[in-house]
Amino acid sequence: MTVAFDGLRTAGVATRTACTLTGRVRASHYRRLRPPPVRRPPIPQSERRAPTQTLSPAERAAVLEVLNTVARRSRRGRGRPRPGPTVPSRPAKPV
Numbered sequence: 001m002t003v004a005f006d007g008l009r010t011a012g013v014a015t016r017t018a019c020t021l022t023g024r025v026r027a028s029h030y031r032r033l034r035p036p037p038v039r040r041p042p043i044p045q046s047e048r049r050a051p052t053q054t055l056s057p058a059e060r061a062a063v064l065e066v067l068n069t070v071a072r073r074s075r076r077g078r079g080r081p082r083p084g085p086t087v088p089s090r091p092a093k094p095v
Contacts, residue, residue, distance in 0.1 A: 005029075 008018040019026045055063065 005018050005022045005024055008021060009015065013021075015029065016026065018024070019029055
């Protein structure tokens, strides 16, 4: 397919026509003409800076304590939730 496309292009056929004749998608053709951007390697997790909004260890412990007490309080004594009443999706048809 690439050989046929290249042959059409060297013969002076427009890119649009050559893509149509060979079944090649024009967007893919133009995307492959550009080299991929150079990417730097990822920074290892141990070398990354902490975000500025990071909680201090004391703040984190306080938040977790509140969340755990609220979660336990809301789940206390409930057990497994019961399913609600079933509602028919449409009224019964008269016979």
